[in-house]
Amino acid sequence: MHIVCCLKQVPDTADVKIDPETNTLVREGLESILNPYDLVAVEMAVRLKEKHGGRISALCMGPPQAQSVLRQAMSLGADAGILLSDRAFAGADTLATSYTLAQAVLILNRKTPVNLIICGKQAIDGDTAQTGPGLATRLDYTQLTYVTAVESFDPKNKLIRIKRRIEEGQEILEAELPALLTVELESARPRRASLPELIASMRKDIEVWDKKKIEGDANQLGIKGSPTWVRKMGAPPPRTSGPRFEAAKGLREAVDQSLDIIFADGFMAEELGIPTGVHHGKDSRGN
Amino acid sequence: MSECCDVVIVGAGPAGISAACILADHGVETIVLERGEFPGSKNMSGGVLYGHDLARIIPDFAERNCPIERNIVESRIWFTSKEGGYSLAYRDRIFEEQRRHNVFTVGRARFDRWFAEQAGQKGVLVVCGTVVTDLLKDESGKVRGVRTDREQGELEAKVVLLADGINSLLAAKTGFRPEPDPEHVALAVKEIIGLPEETISERFNVAPEDGVSIEILGSVTRGMNGVGVLYTNKNSLSLVIGGNLKDFARLRLKPYELIEDFKTHPMVAPLIKGGKPREYLAHWLPEGGYDHVPRLYGDGYLIAGDSGMLFNALHREGSNMAMVSGKIAAETIIQAIQKSDFSSESLGVYAQRLKDSFIMKDLKKYRRFPGFLQKHEDIFNTLPDSLSMAARDMLTVDGVDKKTKQSRSWKMIRSKTSRLRLLRILFNAWRSVK
Ligand SMILES: Cc1cc2nc3c(=O)[nH]c(=O)nc-3n(C[C@H](O)[C@H](O)[C@H](O)COP(=O)(O)OP(=O)(O)OC[C@H]3O[C@@H](n4cnc5c(N)ncnc54)[C@H](O)[C@@H]3O)c2cc1C
Numbered sequence: 001m002h003i004v005c006c007l008k009q010v011p012d013t014a015d016v017k018i019d020p021e022t023n024t025l026v027r028e029g030l031e032s033i034l035n036p037y038d039l040v041a042v043e044m045a046v047r048l049k050e051k052h053g054g055r056i057s058a059l060c061m062g063p064p065q066a067q068s069v070l071r072q073a074m075s076l077g078a079d080a081g082i083l084l085s086d087r088a089f090a091g092a093d094t095l096a097t098s099y100t101l102a103q104a105v106l107i108l109n110r111k112t113p114v115n116l117i118i119c120g121k122q123a124i125d126g127d128t129a130q131t132g133p134g135l136a137t138r139l140d141y142t143q144l145t146y147v148t149a150v151e152s153f154d155p156k157n158k159l160i161r162i163k164r165r166i167e168e169g170q171e172i173l174e175a176e177l178p179a180l181l182t183v184e185l186e187s188a189r190p191r192r193a194s195l196p197e198l199i200a201s202m203r204k205d206i207e208v209w210d211k212k213k214i215e216g217d218a219n220q221l222g223i224k225g226s227p228t229w230v231r232k233m234g235a236p237p238p239r240t241s242g243p244r245f246e247a248a249k250g251l252r253e254a255v256d257q258s259l260d261i262i263f264a265d266g267f268m269a270e271e272l273g274i275p276t277g278v279h280h281g282k283d284s285r286g287n
Numbered sequence: 288m289s290e291c292c293d294v295v296i297v298g299a300g301p302a303g304i305s306a307a308c309i310l311a312d313h314g315v316e317t318i319v320l321e322r323g324e325f326p327g328s329k330n331m332s333g334g335v336l337y338g339h340d341l342a343r344i345i346p347d348f349a350e351r352n353c354p355i356e357r358n359i360v361e362s363r364i365w366f367t368s369k370e371g372g373y374s375l376a377y378r379d380r381i382f383e384e385q386r387r388h389n390v391f392t393v394g395r396a397r398f399d400r401w402f403a404e405q406a407g408q409k410g411v412l413v414v415c416g417t418v419v420t421d422l423l424k425d426e427s428g429k430v431r432g433v434r435t436d437r438e439q440g441e442l443e444a445k446v447v448l449l450a451d452g453i454n455s456l457l458a459a460k461t462g463f464r465p466e467p468d469p470e471h472v473a474l475a476v477k478e479i480i481g482l483p484e485e486t487i488s489e490r491f492n493v494a495p496e497d498g499v500s501i502e503i504l505g506s507v508t509r510g511m512n513g514v515g516v517l518y519t520n521k522n523s524l525s526l527v528i529g530g531n532l533k534d535f536a537r538l539r540l541k542p543y544e545l546i547e548d549f550k551t552h553p554m555v556a557p558l559i560k561g562g563k564p565r566e567y568l569a570h571w572l573p574e575g576g577y578d579h580v581p582r583l584y585g586d587g588y589l590i591a592g593d594s595g596m597l598f599n600a601l602h603r604e605g606s607n608m609a610m611v612s613g614k615i616a617a618e619t620i621i622q623a624i625q626k627s628d629f630s631s632e633s634l635g636v637y638a639q640r641l642k643d644s645f646i647m648k649d650l651k652k653y654r655r656f657p658g659f660l661q662k663h664e665d666i667f668n669t670l671p672d673s674l675s676m677a678a679r680d681m682l683t684v685d686g687v688d689k690k691t692k693q694s695r696s697w698k699m700i701r702s703k704t705s706r707l708r709l710l711r712i713l714f715n716a717w718r719s720v721k
Contacts, residue, residue, distance in 0.1 A: 031325075194438035195417065196290050199318065202412050 001054025001155045002112040003045045006101055006135065007038040007073060009066040010125040034069040036185065037120025043188040044181075045118050046077035048153055054115075055079045057108055061089055061100055067206045075193035075201035082108075086210040091223030094126075098134030100221060103214040105139060115155050117180040121146060129182065136180035144173060147181045289441035292316045292412075294620055295433050296448045297419045297457065299326035301606045302592025303450030304402045304413075305344045305613030306620075311409035313621050318442065319403070319411060320435060322418040327399025330452075330570075334518050334525045335359065335500060336398065338388035340607040343614060345405050349388060354401050356392040356520035357498025358382070361491075367505035368675030371553055383497060392498055392518050392525070394479075422447060422461050422588070429629070430587035445629050446587060446620050450613060453571045453593040463590065464581040469536065470661065471575030473513065473600075475529025476542040478550075480562035484522045490558055491519055502603070503528075505671035507549050511538060512660045512667060515549055516603070517558065524559055526550065531574065531661070542569060572605065573598045577654035583641065584634040589616045597646055601653050601720065608646050615640045652720065659719035663712050665704055670712075673700040 012033040045056045058073035060066050061084040070081030084104055092100065108114060117136070122129035129145070136143035144162050151161040151172065158177040163170055165184060193201070211221060219225060243261060245254035263269050294310055296303045299321035310317045323329040334356070341348050349355070361378035382389055403413045423432040423441060432443035451457055453472070458464035484495065491499040498519035507515045513530025528549045535542070549555060573579075573596040580597065583590045591597070592609030599608060619637040623629050641647050660666065677696035681689070700709070 192437060195414075195435055195440045195442060198414055198417070198437065199290055199412060202414065 001049075001052050002108070002114045002116075003048060003054065003056045004105055004108060004114050004117045005038070005041050005045050005056060005058045005073060005078065006117065006119045006131070007042070007058055007060040007069050008035045008120075008123045008125075008131075009033070009060065009062050009069045010035045010123050032065065032068070034072050035120050035123045035125075037122060037124070037183065038069075039072075039120075039190045040185055040188050041118040041120050041181075041183050042073045042076050042078060043190040044150065044183055045116075046191075047188060048116070048150065049077060052153060052155060054155075055112060057082060059101060059104055059108075060084065061092070061097060063090075064208075067208075070206050071201045071204070072193075074204055075198045076191060077197070081204070081206045083206050083208045084210075084214065085208050087222075088211045088216070088218065088224075089222045091226060092221070093226035093228035094128055094130035094134055095227065096220060096222055096225035097131050098138055099225060100214065100216060101131070101135050102138040103216050104209060105135070107209075107214060115158075115177050116153075116160070117141065117178070119180065119182045121182045121184050132180060132182035139178075139180070142175040142177070142179035144175060144179055145182045147183045148187050150181075150187075289432070289439070289443055291432070291443035292318045293444060293624065294318075294446050294448060295320065295442055295444040296450055297433065298449070298451040298592075298594070299323070299403050299413055299415070300330055300399060300450060300452055300592060300609060301402065302594070302609035302613040302616075303448065304399070304406050305610040306448055306450060306591060306617040307406040307411040307413070308344050308409055309614050309617035310620065311406060311411045313617075315617075315621060315624060317411045318444075319406070319413045320417050320419050320433065320442070321403075321413060321415045324416050325400055326403035326413060326415065327396040330395040330399055334392045334394065334520065335390055335603065335606075336393050337390055337604070337607040340610045344610060345402075351405065352401070354393060354397040355388070356394060357493075358387055358496055359390040359392065359500050359518075360493060360497045361499045362390075363499060363501040365501060365503045365505070365554060366671060366674065367503055367507050367552060367554060368671040369506050371675060371679075372505060372671070373674070373678065374554070383494070390500070392500075392520050394520065419451070419457060422457060424587075428586060430585070446589065446623065446634070448613075448616055448620070449588060449590045449594050450592050450609070450616075451594050453573050453596075455594045458581070458590065458594055463585070463588070464594070464596070467573065467575060467579065467596070469532035471573065471579050471596075471657070472532045473529050473572040473574045474532050474535055474542060475527050475570055475572055476546050477525060477527040477566075477568045477570070478546055478564055479520075479523050479525055479566040479568075480559050481523045481565045482559070482562045486561070487519055487522065487524065493519070503555075505667070507552055507555075508667055509538065509540060509545065509548070510664065510668040511535065511540060511545075512664065514603075517555065523565060524562065526555070526559070529572065532571075572600070574600045574657055576600065576657045577647070577650040580647075580650065582638075583612075584619075584631060584637050586631045586634075587629050589619065589634055589637055591616045597641075597650070599649050599653060601656050602649075604649075611644060611646060612641060615644065655715075655719035659715050663715065665708065665712060669703045673703050 009032050012031040049056055056078040058070050058078040058081045060070050064085055067083050070083060074081050084100055089100055119132035133143055146165040147162045148165050149163040153160050160177055160179055161174045163172050245257050247254045293316040296307055296319045299319050303319055307317050307319050360382045361376055363374055363376040366373040407413055418436040419433045420436050421434040422430050423434055425431050430447050433447055434441050449457060459466045488495050501517040503515035508530050511530035511534040515528040518525040528546050573593055575596050583595045591612040597608040597612050598605045616637055619634060623633045676699060680692050680696055
């Protein structure tokens with residue numbers, strides 16, 4: 001059994017700045033961390049490995065400093081860390097990134113067939129949530145996004161059952177392996193590495209793969225293979241908040257007022273199973 | 288079975304990393320444990336560092352991209368009253384040229400991290416996000432390793448070096464060092480104020496890479512035994528103000544009020560004008576001096592840096608004492624490894640070598656200084672204002688002859704501080720630092 005986790009190193013801050021010239025993030029001076037969703041991906045992989053055995057390869061495309069996120073993954077239980085690092089990879093959008101990752105997975109697959117790839121739902125710096133799906137498409141793996149739990153995993157019969165989040169609620173899907181999951185934060189709470197594992201991870205080697213090693217087509221790599229052009233970036237308009245009720249002035253009154261508004265809304269009332277037009281008298285509150 | 292290595296160092300501050308570098312240079316397998324998410328994440332200082340001592344650890348630090356903010360070419364001392372103050376400044380071309388990097392400013396978050404990276408390149412493992420919670424001892428009481436807050440968190444070593452700073456939980460817990468009392472600890476608050484690089488160079492009259500340090504005494508500490516400082520960084524200013532913990536309690540001062548006040552002082556305000564507050568930090572400093580340095584060695588362990596109360600309060604030299612004590616500790620450990628003897632006698636060489644170094648000599652020289660400040664609060668409350676009034680009177684041109692002014696000033700000063708008291712302050716001041 002072989003699981004691949006795709007990791008990204010991202011800037012850690014709420015205070016991100018945008019370069020007005022290039023419309024891209026200013027990464028300088030920001031703390032770099034493992035993308036939180038990817039950390040969950042690693043945890044999920046480790047849990048599957050604990051149950052089913054096998055091997056985990058952590059894959060990260062980034063500059064040399066990004067090897068720290070691979071070490072982190074190894075301290076949590078990944079067996080190998082591979083850094084895809086080459087000047088030619090720089091400036092990649094999700095199209096070029098998924099290409100580069102796919103090439104690397106193909107190479108990994110030659111040695112030990114890959115059953116599952118786990119990615120975070122999205123990276124907190126770009127928020128596109130495209131790289132995982134792009135990678136699945138390129139490799140022709142089953143694509144399972146927004147996963148909140150793995151219900152069962154059966155590499156022998158090449159089946160996986162997961163729970164995923166959809167707009168209206170949850171969906172449980174059974175699908176064929178090999179598959180690619182992108183995971184939500186709640187799908188697994190990351191552990192803290194033990195001291196021996198942490199120390200061991202710092203002593204291990206990180207393999208660095210360049211464009212030759214992944215047999216990449218230069219035209220599909222990095223900025224060359226990235227048709228995306230960020231024209232403008234901006235903050236979404238702040239959401240206007242709904243009506244406010246001062247509970248401090250009188251709790252009962254505030255509750256009354258808010259219920260009035262809810263019941264006045266036909267759609268909401270219907271959802272709640274309350275016939276419209278019925279005023280919520282004392283009875284509806286049970287007293 | 289627990290992990291093991293030759294030396295475990297607690298704390299990735301200047302003391303711990305200096306020791307680690309020297310050990311690694313001699314092929315000693317060393318692990319540094321740091322509770323912060325990265326080295327420096329929990330640390331602060333005024334921000335002045337000394338090239339001479341750093342060069343003894345990393346000789347080519349400047350070429351290795353040490354994150355130097357500005358090279359200090361001018362030192363000022365201010366003696367402030369509420370409305371103004373005296374200023375003494377010394378600038379020297381030698382610090383711009385031949386003796387560059389004699390003193391320079393750094394941001395600790397960046398510097399500590401850089402320093403730890405140098406150690407990492409030498410083969411030291413710097414393990415972050417890990418708190419050392421206790422020391423492991425054998426039946427005879429010899430320290431044989433540490434316990435951390437991680438799972439399977441024991442780590443055995445031939446020697447443990449405590450370089451865990453003034454906040455040392457371990458020292459208190461293990462009884463190696465009595466918990467310092469408020470009188471011997473200072474509390475300092477720091478604000479980093481962002482300003483454009485050119486504005487700073489202009490306001491302080493320095494070349495782009497050069498800077499100024501200002502030590503500020505007098506009424507800015509509101510009668511507390513303390514000091515303020517203002518240092519120039521590349522594109523920010525560091526403002527620090529602090530005082531004796533006991534005085535904070537006695538005068539019921541709140542640290543943030545103190546720094547807000549400090550920022551409005553007429554000599555400070557124009558320098559920080561238009562700046563944007565960037566960071567706000569608070570930290571303790573050891574201030575006990577020579578008489579409060581605990582025993583710094585024992586069976587299987589050594590203590591270096593702030594954890595051992597090695598701090599020269601008068602010259603705000605802490606990081607260099609940390610670096611040098613770390614270096615000497617490492618050299619002692621290397622000898623002990625050669626002899627395979629980690630007993631208290633063998634490690635005791637450390638104390639002797641510290642005594643022969645500038646560290647203990649300076650601390651001894653100034654041993655009376657903390658006590659002197661504590662016993663002469665006039666320096667912080669009445670004197671600044673009377674001396675300021677005298678200067679103000681002398682500089683006001685109003686037709687009164689100078690002799691009259693002089694005697695008027697003297698009378699005014701003496702009404703607040705007797706002649707005998709003044710003499711005593713001067714004499715004791717001299718005695719405490721002679
Ligand atoms: C406001 C202020 C201004 C100062 N100004 C100057 C100045 O201008 N110049 C100067 O030379 N000195 C200055 N100092 C003093 C200087 O900062 C210290 O002397 C110096 O940092 C001491 O180094 P250290 O390595 O002993 O301790 P620290 O730098 O405190 O490092 C100790 C390290 O140990 C870690 N640690 C602690 N406990 C544990 C644990 N249980 N487990 C794991 N890790 C642990 C901490 O996180 C920390 O990283 C100033 C200090 C302050 C507070």
